[in-house]
Amino acid sequence: MDGRWDFFFREVGVGCFKPGGASVANDVLHIVKHILFGLNNLLDTRSPSMADACYFCGNTATSTEHVPPACLFPEKKDLDGDTDYRKNLFTVPSCDEHNSRKSTDDEYIQLILVHGYFNNKAGHNHFNSKIVRAMTRRPALLAALYNNADQVTVDGEPTVAVTVDRERFNRALERVVQGLCVKFFAERWSKELEIHTPVLLAMDEPDADKVNSLVSGLSKSIIGCLDGVERRGDNPDIFWCQLLKDKAKDRLLCRMVFYGGFDVFAVSDPRLRGERV
Ligand SMILES: [Zn+2]
Numbered sequence: 001m002d003g004r005w006d007f008f009f010r011e012v013g014v015g016c017f018k019p020g021g022a023s024v025a026n027d028v029l030h031i032v033k034h035i036l037f038g039l040n041n042l043l044d045t046r047s048p049s050m051a052d053a054c055y056f057c058g059n060t061a062t063s064t065e066h067v068p069p070a071c072l073f074p075e076k077k078d079l080d081g082d083t084d085y086r087k088n089l090f091t092v093p094s095c096d097e098h099n100s101r102k103s104t105d106d107e108y109i110q111l112i113l114v115h116g117y118f119n120n121k122a123g124h125n126h127f128n129s130k131i132v133r134a135m136t137r138r139p140a141l142l143a144a145l146y147n148n149a150d151q152v153t154v155d156g157e158p159t160v161a162v163t164v165d166r167e168r169f170n171r172a173l174e175r176v177v178q179g180l181c182v183k184f185f186a187e188r189w190s191k192e193l194e195i196h197t198p199v200l201l202a203m204d205e206p207d208a209d210k211v212n213s214l215v216s217g218l219s220k221s222i223i224g225c226l227d228g229v230e231r232r233g234d235n236p237d238i239f240w241c242q243l244l245k246d247k248a249k250d251r252l253l254c255r256m257v258f259y260g261g262f263d264v265f266a267v268s269d270p271r272l273r274g275e276r277v
Contacts, residue, residue: 053188054093054095054097055178055183055188056175056178056188057095057097057098059095059097060095061095062094062096064091065093065098065179066091067091067175067179067180067183068176068239068258072109072113072126072238072239073086074125074126074129074130074238078129085235085237087234090183092182092183093182105171105175108169108172109173111131114126114127114131115127116199116258116261117261118262119258119260119262120237120259122238122259123261126238146160146162161203173195173256173264173266176256177189180241180254181243181252184243189245192268192273193252193268194266194268195265195266196264196266196267197215197219197262198212198219218265222253222255222265225244229242236260239256250268250270251268253265253266254266254267
């Protein structure tokens with residue numbers, strides 16, 4: 001275990017790394033042109049009290065919540081044949097506040113995640129069915145995302161880039177990680193988490209190139225660190241994840257892959273949190 005962490009920090013270079021924070025206010029997402037314009041291993045060690053507590057705040061649970069949100073997983077009516085992308089979705093206990101109030105954040109990350117430039121066919125199909133329906137029904141959704149779109153070129157292909165509300169994106173993904181910790185470690189992660197993704201690029205900041213290159217390096221390091229760690233999720237075309245924490249419950253690494261190509265990483269470590277170690 002320690003070897004993994006040492007490797008991680010040797011690769012990442014602690015001290016200079018703080019992307020994903022305030023300096024990256026205008027991350028952008030590249031949108032595939034043709035789509036845009038075509039418009040468990042549940043631990044048995046869970047204590048009874050944990051089973052009754054909200055995954056996010058610890059208050060008494062009154063319902064259950066899907067992590068990640070169920071809306072990310074295509075419904076049967078949008079799939080061919082016997083395909084089922086809602087097999088054994090992860091659920092955790094939740095209070096009312098942390099089940100219903102975050103639903104608009106769920107809708108937001110759904111909208112961002114389905115646009116991933118490297119998403120697989122299942123992701124594209126989800127966009128072309130459910131998301132197109134939602135945007136047709138509520139044009140304001142479309143306008144909110146695309147009204148600041150810029151024409152850009154990626155790998156020689158014309159496409160567009162839009163500004164992403166990174167704070168909201170991070171907040172929603174943090175909650176997913178919190179839920180996964182409760183699901184697989186039977187405890188809430190109370191320490192600060194950083195959310196990073198190489199799919200969203202910094203563009204407008206003076207240090208954008210440096211930030212993008214740091215995030216890219218961090219991503220590769222985490223992937224290497226998690227090599228051999230169990231991949232969890234019975235619908236891997238839609239979502240799978242890996243989680244690793246140390247015995248002292250001080251450090252956490254999490255990789256989440258949506259639609260086969262939208263990688264999101266969560267890191268918690270005293271060195272990145274600015275604590276003395
Ligand atoms: Zn709660």
